[in-house]
Amino acid sequence: MTPPSRPTYSALTSSTDPGRQRLDRLATASITVGAFAVLAAILAIGIFLLWESLPLLSLAGTFTLETLSPLAWGTLKAALAAMLLALPIALGAAIYTALYMPPRLRSRVKPVLEMMEAIPGVVVGFIAGLILAPWVERHLASTLVLLVWLPLSTLLAGVLWHSARQSLRKRLPFSWAGLWLTPWLIAMTFIALWATPGVEHVLIGGDLRQWLDQQLGVNYATRNAMIVGMAMGFAVIPSIFALAEDALADVPTSLLEGAQALGATRWQALWKVALPAAGPGIFSAVMIGAGRAVGETMIVLMASGNTAIFSTSPFEGMRSIAAAIAIELPESTPDSSTYHVLIFAALVLFLFTFLVNTLAEVVRLRLRTRLSRMGDRG
Template sequence: MIEPPHPFSPSRSRWRRQRDRLATGLIALGGIVVVLAVLAIGVFLVVEVLPALLGGQLDTQRVFASLTPMAWGTLKAALWAMLFSVPLALGAAIHSSMFMSQRLRSRMKPTLELMEALPGVVVGFIAGLVMAPWVERHLAGTLTLLLLLPLGVLLAGGVWRRLSPAWRRWFSLSRAGLWLVPWLALLVMAAFALSPWLERLLVDGDLRVWLDREMGIDYASRNAMIVGVAMGFAVIPSIYALAEDALSGVPGGLGEGAHALGATRWQTLWKVVLPAAAPGIFAAVMIGAGRAVGETMIVLMASGNTALMSLSPFEGMRSMAAGIVVELPEAVPGSEAYVMLMLAALLLFLFTFLVNTLAEVVRSRLRRRYRWLGVAP
């Protein structure tokens, strides 16, 4: 009787080892190429800018006058975007990882992560041509909604705590994302129904005129508030995905032990789960901030591209990335305007590099601090 050949013959094992080595080499080569490409970009910018700075080609006062508003606009756009995106993204990550049922989570998480594939130019187009004019026409209703939504959510939580156990089973926290939708829709309708009455009562019937007369704020149709909402919408998926993975990676035994010692669900979240997942959450927020700082099309299409230095959410701004996109096609290589744009690109590159480096350093320290928990988010 002839025995069948062994499935793991020496030749097949040798071919498998060679294939693994080839794959490992290609992956290492790809990583090296990426690092060299990033370094090459930095070297190119330094070579373009440094001779002009050392040779006195650039006027220092003009450099500060030109770049300061763009640097301010970059930070302002990122600030408002993070103020909008971080609470929503972290709240969604906490809810889906700790309270949502596994069946609903398996459907909701991929849907939210798919939002990251939406191009920034599409988000900027919708924000600049659809959302900005609509908010301008319904400014009082929008501000009323921004005030009413957090209060309405807190009210819903307070009412839920006072429900009987039978009703809590019907309105469980694992399905809160479903039964809260009608309540949020009711809040939206209430905000826009109450806004005309509040506008007549508080600001003499015209909020824009009152802002200009009483506070000296000239409302611009495309402003920081529009940019914050639009860019925050684009940043939410990346922050959510990374934070949710970090929270899901915390061993369940830590939370169960806290519950066994008498801790409430809220205490377990704040005292056990969040500290254990802190490195991953911090990395998620920093990655979102890095994307917000480098975003171009959303800021360009939704901000009005005006070089203003103001913290007001009702006025526009101009970011470094948007300024480079607008002015670089018309700049002659070697001219003062060209060198100025290269300097702006170098500052943007260094700022992003330093933010990511700081994030990695803090993340490493947090991982070492919480290593005794047995997790590495």
Template sequence: MSTKTDLRVPELDFDTPALKRHRRIRGLKDRGATMGIAVGGSSVILAVLLICFYLLYEVAPLFQGATIDKARSFALPAGEAGKSLYLTSEEQAEVGFRVAENGDMIFFDLANGDVMNRVVNPHSSVPTAFAVESDTSHEIAFGYEDGRILVAKHVYKITYPNGERLITPSIEFPYGEEGVQVADYPIRNITMRDSSDRMTLAIMGDQQADVIRFTKDVNFITEEVELTEERQSLPFVADTQALLLSGDQRYLYMVTSTGDLSEFDVRDMDDITLKAELDLLADDAKLVSISYLLGQSSLMVADTSGRVSQWFNVRDDATNEEILTFIRDVKQPNGITGVAMEHRRKGFATLDEKGSVAIYNSTSSRQVIDEVVSDGSARMIGFSPRANGLLLEDSKGIHFFDVDNEHPEVSWTSLWGEVWYEGYQEPTYTWQSSAANNDFEPKYSLMPLAFGTIKAAFYAMLMAVPLAICGAIYTAYFMAPGLRRKVKPVIELMEALPTVILGFLAGLFFAPFLEENLAAAFSILVVLPIGILLFAFIWSRMPQNIRWLVPEGWQPMLLIPVVVVLGWFCVAMSPVIELNFFDGNIRGFITNDLGITFDQRNALVVGFAMGFAVIPTIFSITEDAIFSVPKALTQGSLALGATYWQTMVRVVLPTASPGIFSAVMIGMGRAVGETMIVLMATGNTPIMDFNIFEGMRTLAANLAVEVPESEVGSSHYRILFLAAFVLFIFTFVVNTIAESVRQHLRKKYGSL
């Protein structure tokens, strides 16, 4: 009797309520994950773009053009006094001031031209000479037919009655209303420099010229200023159109109408010497004006051909003498009729014969404005102290213009090119954003900062890349798994060290230690590799029963005492090496014999400190990339007869090359953006020198130092944002190139 077995497979129902619910929940999770990943990735991209756009928003005003708009016009205040010899305003650009041809000093309301105060010149006659000491001192000087000079000063007292600002202008006479008798001949030309302890005058008559110095002494009883006079005659130069004294009262310039300049050294009143003779003008041009820029260092020479040239003294290395040198010029098609200097910046404006006003900045060599604002009758212009207003006088009266010119000192040349700054012997790349005096010429070259960033990253990578990659190769490929599980976390833990701690240790401990043991630092570079190779050779010749005491892959532990002993030996021998080979002073040998500048906080310190910070990043990614190479590839290579080293070089490294390259690029990005280590361990000097014994200043460190101190909205503030944008673009370009190379390597070796 036989029985049949039912072998039918039970049917599976995939549409049960539980499975439907499960699939629905899983679908929701998948869609949620997809959406979350998309939103997260998009948010990261959006955040980066917003950072980029914000940087551009802050930087854009630097490169916007300036504007000039007519605000109001009115008849010449007190026009019966004659045309203006000098035209300016007070700080708030609410009260105008002009000196008329008859010597009267007139204050007027810049809102409507009404005369606020008219001070009649105390001298009975019309002045025959006039000079402005400087726009910032507010002092002016008159010369007269009888050989007398009168010094006046326009001052503005600000009060707040009923909570409203009230400006009260007045005239002071520092040396009395009677003036000072300085000559027995009519004064035709005059220049003056006044300081707290002395005043120097240069005067010229019809056939005679003199320089007079008054030394000031305060009478302790009457508290009056007593003047002690020194006088010396000067060679008379016919056709002299302008006299000019330098701000330090050292040099006197006589300039003829054809541009022939005679320079006198008047430091020693008993020995005034003719220092140099120059021709300032080209071709047949005639002198229009010669005046000083802010700081009284640069001469600005304007002529009828439309050219304004800048000259200042440059020290000659051979003779150690200062030589008046042509620096740069600007040209325009029309003849110039007037020039005005900005009171607080290295800028100036020109007025040409067609009524066009052009505004320039000498440092950046940038023309920011060139507009026709009047007719051909325009004869004089003057800036308000803040350079936000411009006064122009023509046959119709006075016109006041609002000027929006916030960042004239910024140009492509001033940011990335060599600029010849006042007091420098040659054009340089310089970053110096502030100084102690008000006559400072800002220096905003980003080249030293970009160079310092690359220099710091180079020396850091020079130390970190070989050690990190070689360590990762050995750890991933040759080291015992048990030891690898201990070593890798320890090295990765180094990345958790705050960089401010590393910078603190590098600046306050390692830098002085390295300076004192400089011979040890260089001997370690030689002794340590040789010692390790020698120990490896000796170990390989040891009996097998001794070598087998150390498990395979644990041999690196034997190198720890070797490295410690060799390092201690080099440090201990440092004084001996220094004494026998460098006369006991290796730093003096480097500085004096080799001619290399040595700073305690230098690129060598940064290389060690920042390299220590970058090593964990490069090591971790490289080690993962090598360890992730499929074992089948290495086993196949070994099975075909290749050695471990051949397998590593020809199979493992090419396969892992995309990951290794990414590790190097990420490490470089870390080095480029590092702030605290370079801030604390480099001396923070913005210089361009690849010398390993000198410091640097990086873009990131500069931002950390200067952003908190900068004035919001100023040129300095926006240039710092430009530096941040440059750093952003640099890292973006490097990462883009790195990703492109990584993808190329991945395609090339992905088939292995």
């Protein structure tokens, strides 16, 4: 017996009333016009920046290079500091939330983490510049110890949980580690803050900041790359987490179940199956996070000190391209050399963020195609 054929789209639309068809066509036309308007606006911005940068061809190339080099270095330095903090936290949280956390807890935790992205960058920069930077300056040793001790204490908690008795592991299941690990990390933080000043006094006989200046000649600025990395890393974490978590959650469960049925552990299924399958999506998340870190303005402006210098030290400041444009462009004279250099810097920043986001979108579409093929085969 031949199964009945499904009605085609034209048959469905022909059976509807003419009013609904007109609304559908109007909505389709509006979406199409809006999409082309966005593309036209982006193209117009690029053409404007390129046109305003053309007068630089009559200037000496060394002037432009010497002017932009510290800004480009500061931009990369700030972005690298932010990604060093954001990547381990965001990707670790995405893996745990997507693959290990119970669905009931995940439905509550994920929206909270995603809502962190709604915090304005100016608020994060304000807190970093006026609250975090002075506190870190007074407690530099404690801050450095916390940056190392908290990841180590997390690993220590995992080792203790793995070696504990079966009854205790049932009371503290791994799927709920996000809850019972919180008081552990709070306790480790208090221990580090309590013990570090005494150890600092015994080892170096005083304040770490003064010891770095006197013994190593390292200058510590109140607003520096480390402060920018902490603040901007906090702002970038939600973007990376949301995209990476969606990519991992979209991996077909049949792949993980098949790997475990063949004898693989959950850890092996994660590394050998889940991460390779979600790799393009995770790469897309990382690229979008890097693009936001490069283009961030207010956090770098308020927490970096805005010193255009070449320095690899995390204790010294920098000036990024976005911060330089925000500070100097409103005061520059139109058609002056400074004006055209700033426009050229904006063009470089525009091209970089455009290419990064385009690459991330291409990778995301590749992920969707790969997962759909895997689902069809399963």
